[in-house]
Amino acid sequence: MKDTVRDKLIVALDLPSAAQARALVDRLGDEVSFYKVGLELLFSGGLDLAQDLKRSGKRVFLDMKLLDIGNTVERAVATAAQLGVDFLTVHGHDRKTLDAAVQGRGNAPLKLLAVTVLTSLDANDLAEQGSTMEPAELVLKRARLARAAGFDGVIASGQEAAAVRSATAPGFLIVTPGIRLPGGAAGDQARITTPGKALADGANHLVVGRPINAAADPPAAARSFLSAIAQA
Numbered sequence: 001m002k003d004t005v006r007d008k009l010i011v012a013l014d015l016p017s018a019a020q021a022r023a024l025v026d027r028l029g030d031e032v033s034f035y036k037v038g039l040e041l042l043f044s045g046g047l048d049l050a051q052d053l054k055r056s057g058k059r060v061f062l063d064m065k066l067l068d069i070g071n072t073v074e075r076a077v078a079t080a081a082q083l084g085v086d087f088l089t090v091h092g093h094d095r096k097t098l099d100a101a102v103q104g105r106g107n108a109p110l111k112l113l114a115v116t117v118l119t120s121l122d123a124n125d126l127a128e129q130g131s132t133m134e135p136a137e138l139v140l141k142r143a144r145l146a147r148a149a150g151f152d153g154v155i156a157s158g159q160e161a162a163a164v165r166s167a168t169a170p171g172f173l174i175v176t177p178g179i180r181l182p183g184g185a186a187g188d189q190a191r192i193t194t195p196g197k198a199l200a201d202g203a204n205h206l207v208v209g210r211p212i213n214a215a216a217d218p219p220a221a222a223r224s225f226l227s228a229i230a231q232a
Contacts, residue, residue: 158193
């Protein structure tokens, strides 16, 4: 599989322990070159794992979803930048938070991604939060805010990828979770899409978790997604 195809697939290491994550990485071998380390793993050796992955030549997406006062966000981003990871997420709720993250990143090559609307949420969930916007409308608003703040891209579902791509620059990254092969179970994701549809609509990277990390044969599952990406 070409490196350009592998680079589009980000496998989420959403597992209870670093030992389990390392075992999965070993099983996947050269099939996968890009991994996401999220909050669950962070409290179980995830940062050490992230650095080990970088040393072994893998790319790493640190999914922290930072949201706090500006000073705290700035310092947290500065620390993350020193780890040498490739991507870091910050909630895209407001300009102050986004500006603080950009300030903290400084001149480091770290790519900052704004979380727009979680793919597990639908319009009813947003209404509970006090928002009158539809998910697609809020995603687009936050994507524009992130771009204006100097972010490198956003996290957005495949259902909003086309609108985000139309409203932003060609180099603006769109990283899309909630990816399933045709007929795949949605699980707790409310806004899912297929690899082909997400890429056709402008997504740059696809995040896949349980369809690979919980599969009976993770390498075979990864190859299925890579094949779908290659065909797209």
